[in-house]
Amino acid sequence: MPREKDRDWDDNLYSKIDHYNLVENLEQCLQCGKCTGNCPVAAITPSYNPRVIVNDILAGSSVRLLDSEEIWRCFWCANCYRLCPVDIHYPLLMMQLRYMALENGYGLKYVLPINKFTFRALEKGLTFVPGKRGVEKIMRLRTSIGVEPWPQVSEKAIREYRAIFEQTGAKAWMENIQNMTEKPVRFSYLEGRMANEYTKGNNTPGTDRQSAG
Ligand code: SF4
Ligand code: SF4
The missing domain is CATH 1.10.1060.10 (Alpha-helical ferredoxin)
Structure with missing residues (x-):
């Protein structure tokens, strides 16, 4: 133009x-x-x-x-x-x-597909959780190098993560764009x-x- x-x-x-x-x-x-x-x-x-x-x-x-x-x-x-x-x-x-x-x-088409990873992290503390076979493979590998089989995220860490998203307004912002029309x-x-x-x-x-x- x-x-x-x-x-x-x-x-x-x-x-x-x-x-x-x-x-x-x-x-x-x-x-x-x-x-x-x-x-x-x-x-x-x-x-x-x-x-x-x-x-x-x-x-x-x-x-x-x-x-x-x-x-x-x-x-x-x-x-x-x-x-x-x-x-x-x-x-x-x-x-x-x-x-x-x-x-x-x-x-929105560039951002909404990756929003789900953040929402998952708010729920589980991990942005990505593989399927059953992936989990088994990761656990085998981690066991073979002598560390905890699965990286547990503590409830405290998840609470802090949620608090940051809520207090900064990031969660509300993400929910808002989730419902917008492209x-x-x-x-x-x-x-x-x-x-x-x-x-x-x-x-x-x-x-x-x-x-x-
Ligand atoms: S942003 Fe920096 S590099 Fe770009 S035009 Fe301006 S002065 Fe030059
Ligand atoms: S950050 Fe990299 S890709 Fe973006 S405008 Fe600057 S030079 Fe280009």
Whole structure:
């Protein structure tokens, strides 16, 4: 979507996304593009551009951020943070941006499948419990190295785990998104030349590098 057509400006977008002040120095961004130029995701997804996302957040342009498929491509390698000349912690920003997207119903398909592991941990103290054969194999292996056959989780540890989730609001937050209706995400950063190229019946970016930086 061309920027000139964006009308939905939000002057407080930065503080809404970073409401814990985890990335206090975002306004120091030089728009140098080192983050994008060294990002492995941008190398294979040319519409993914951390520099442009930072710019949108600072400008308060929320139109294409939350329903963006691109924000789910980052895998937190932190290469951008390592090379940023002003130490902007982009991965932390991305983490908070995803929370905001989820709270608005976007990207649930990426998170809900793994929610069940956390709920299981709240109940049993373990995120993953293998089937009978898996348990037997683990017990054999553990016995062979002389440790307790099965790693019992104490009731105290489970109580503490639950207390952390309840007191931080994490449990309520997870239950809330569990009941939300999924809204579709899209490659919202395709624009200009890329839009022409990829909207010819193909919305999947390829390996073109011209947009990076
Ligand atoms: S590397 Fe840092 S300063 Fe440069 S565009 Fe990216 S976030 Fe901004
Ligand atoms: S943390 Fe995300 S944005 Fe930064 S370089 Fe890695 S994949 Fe790219």
